[in-house]
Amino acid sequence: MPPRRYVTILRNGDSGFQRAEVLRISQVRMVQHIVRYPLRFPFCLLLLSLILQGPAACAAADSKQKPKDGSTEAEFSESVQIIHKMINEHRVSQGLRPLELNEAVSKVAAEHSRDMSRGKVNFGHEGFEKRTKAIRQNMKVRSIAENVGASMGQVDPEKNAVESWIASPGHLKNIQGDFEITGIGIAKTGKGMHYFTQIFVKRVP
Secondary structure: OOOEEEEEEEOOOOOOEEEEEEEEOOOOEEEEEEEEOOOOOOOEEEEEEEEEEOOOOOOOOOOOOOOOOOOOOOOOHHHHHHHHHHHHHHHHHOOOOOOEEOHHHHHHHHHHHHHHHOOOOOOOOOOHHHHHHHHHOOOOEEEEEEEEEEEEOOOOHHHHHHHHHHHOHHHHHHHOOOOOEEEEEEEEOOOOOEEEEEEEEEEOO
16 A cells, blocks of 8 residues: 555644545655645645655656746745755754755756746646656655745744754755755745745755
């Protein structure tokens, strides 16, 4: 039986937790899903993480799709660099090698963030197999992992996203994983919701 995916909702000021089963994914080992949603405040933070190791059956990816709005990876190049720097600072502090920021992988990550921001896909890892296929068209891959986040109402959304990932065991496992390169994509809605996607890749030697 394939592993089940769960999402946990944490309400600020509410000591109770609610757990709801969502989708199942075949050939994918789920690390952790966390959603934090303050009950009475304008800020919300959602996080998901996923890791896939070894080959997987993948659908073809439409990697040439162009954005219909201004939410491109170029627009957020500074934000991408901030996240990349923070992730590498954490890895180095743990005695791990820094990750190389890869343009091709970043484009795949940016497309997923755009799709989430437009409601083309649900928040989470929908289409992960397609992204895996797109990345494998450019390099030989041994394993791929993905962290996803969304935040609204934050003065420093990039810092908040990284700190929240690091504070989550499942996301931290990806951040500190045996990977060599990374891709980061960010999209923002007109209402100010930021969507973050970070992909981690280990190539075949």
